[in-house]
Amino acid sequence: MSEFTVDNSLVRLGAPYSQACLPTSVPAPQWIAFNTELAAQLALPKHYWQTDTGLALFSGNNLPDWVQSAAHAYAGHQFGHFVPQLGDGRALLLAEVLDETGQRFDIQLKGAGRTPFSRRGDGRAPLGPVLREYLVSEAMHALGVPTTRALAAVLTGDWLQRDTAEPGAIITRVAKSHIRIGSFQYIAEHGDIEQLKTFADYVINRHYPHCAASNTPYLALLESVVEAQANLIAKWMSLGFIHGVMNTDNMSIAGETIDYGPCAFMDSFNPAQVFSFIDKQGRYAWGNQPRIGSWNLARLTECLLPLVNPEQELAVAEATAVLQKFSTLNETAFLQLMAAKIGLQQATAADEVLIRDYLHLMTENKADFTLAFRLLSQSINDINAGAAQLFGDKQAWQSWAERWQLRLAEQAINATEVQQQMDSTNPAVIARNHQIANAIEQATAQGDLTLFNRLHKALATPFTLAKANADLGLAPNAEQCIANTFCGT
Known part of the structure; x- marks a missing residue:
């Protein structure tokens, strides 16, 4: 195994980009799952692999000295309404790790307790949403979709009161970063151009270093994010995936799928399909995802205007020309993906x-x-x-x-x-709603992870399905259909 390399660059930026914060200890952590393949990619030392030492780390109970935990600050439009401060209310960045290729990844606990951005929340995550995110994010990775990934999941040993009492859990997720469109909105809202420039330069250096050589680096940054999001949403749609809550605080600058809340893969095809219980108007329906992606990118564009050009009219014209490329990029990518699906x-x-x-x-x-x-x-x-x-x-x-x-x-x-x-293009098995619901029910009510483990293994090779798992590839019958999904906060 290569050397484990840590470099906590976001924490070094300091305020207002993040705030130092420690996880809240939990009473009786237990392992749910651990991703050895991802751990190997990150060169995570093996004494953390499904050991008591690893359990102490991934429950937040005992942090090694390479951890500098912090909550990231961001704002966001939630269902079209701007909230000037959101931030990591139940997530904590532990560290940034450089893999063997030099690629930087965040390691983040989700459900690790209150942070400065928790507002009235407890900062915890119920078992159900943790299992859902673990299964769906890893399924998306196996399908070739850019996504956050699941490194570990643990039970906390306590119970959370939501609609009913549910076991608490923590998921450790890995991403190129957890920087969102809302991250830029948070800084832009404060009106400090120097802070905005510092952050934009940081994002360029971290995610799109080629932009630094451009005569218009911030316009090049916008163009790179537009292209990444256009391709990502095309990929989602070619798989029948509905993100469910495409708020600007849930849209990654790195072009990865982030924040698996009320997400779902469609069963019967309907372009107006919505699963999220709170999406009463169908804002984030399958067929609306490109329009919302473009809308979200327009909010990023607004943030970057002061950096694009000091003359506002010129900045608007230049940035609008870049933003308008989204539809063509998205439609072209979607057409090619769908063409491959029909041979x-x-x-x-x-x-x-x-x-x-x-x-x-x-x-x-x-x-x-x-x-x-x-x-x-x-x-x-x-x-x-x-x-x-x-x-x-x-x-x-x-x-x-x-x-x-x-x-x-x-x-x-x-x-x-x-x-x-x-x-090799069309999956035989996806993370279907009814199967996930059954896995969550068995784990929550009976402490039985059998179906969760079956699903996890089958979803790792989605284009082949063993006869023993044939039932996992079936569409639900009328009684098994899931009408609504929930965010799990």
């Missing part, structure tokens, strides 16, 4: 119609999103096989499938290769 090597403008028509067919027939693409490879040689079973309107299915087969025939690639490519 096309390179999408054309005509393919956009073919893809849109398939999504419409799925909507009209309430077809399961994941299965409609996973089973499609079986329909290449037999129009009545594979995905055909998902469509009650057989005539509409056959009409579309014939067009699709003709399009595939134009490619200089045989059917077997197309099938292999599709099966």
Whole structure:
């Protein structure tokens, strides 16, 4: 194992970017899960790997000297309404670690107790949301989606009063950073241009060092974040994923998926699908995610304007031109991802119609999103096989499938290769709502992690599904469908 290297750069910036804070000790920590693959990547010393020493660290009970724990400060628009101070109310940055390639990662406890930003909260996390974030974040990583990751999860030994009494837990998550659009909003709200410049320079150096060589580094920073978010949201949508709470304080500057609260993968396809119980207006529905991504980036743009150009009109014009690239970048990325899902090597403008028509067919027939693409490879040689079973309107299915087969025939690639490519693109298993709910229920009510562990293992290889786990790849029946998800605060 290579050397474990720590460098706590955000903490060195000091106020107002973060505040030093210690976790609150817990009475009786126990292991839930530990990610050895990620620990090895970080070169985390093995005496922390599922040991009592590691349990003391990841519960916050005993911090080694390389830890400089701090809560990060940020603001944010929550469902469109600006809150000038939010911050890490139940999360603590432990340290920044450099992996063997020199890539910097935050190690952060979530659910470790009150911080200066907790407001009226207790800073704790119930077991259910910890299990959900562990499963979904690791599933997203296996699917190739940029995301925070789960390094460890522990029970705290105490109980939290939410709607009912629930076991407390802490998740240790790893990210390129936990800096958000809301981080810039927090500093911009204070109106100190020097602090804003210091922070922007820090973010450039940490995440987008190529921008430093630009004649317009802050415009280049905006362009880099726009591109990262455009690609991230396209990837989400190609998997039927709904983030659920795309507030500006939940949108990472690094282009990673962050803050898995009321997130969910769709079952039956519906572009207006919402799961979050608090999203009554459908602001963060599947089909709205690009629009909200652009809206959030406009808020970042507002923060950066004083750095882009001292002349406000010129700053607005220059930054707006960059921001307007989002839609094209997102639509192009989404088209290519969706083309690959139906077996096309390179999408054309005509393919956009073919893809849109398939999504419409799925909507009209309430077809399961994941299965409609996973089973499609079986329909290449037999129009009545594979995905055909998902469509009650057989005539509409056959009409579309014939067009699709003709399009595939134009490619200089045989059917077997197309099938292999599709099966390596379309997952056989995703973190389905009903399976996660069952795993949480078993763990919470019975202390049984069997289903959690089964899911975790199966989701690590989402494009292959062992026969013994065939049930994990099934869509829910009517009684199993989950209508709402919750943030878990």
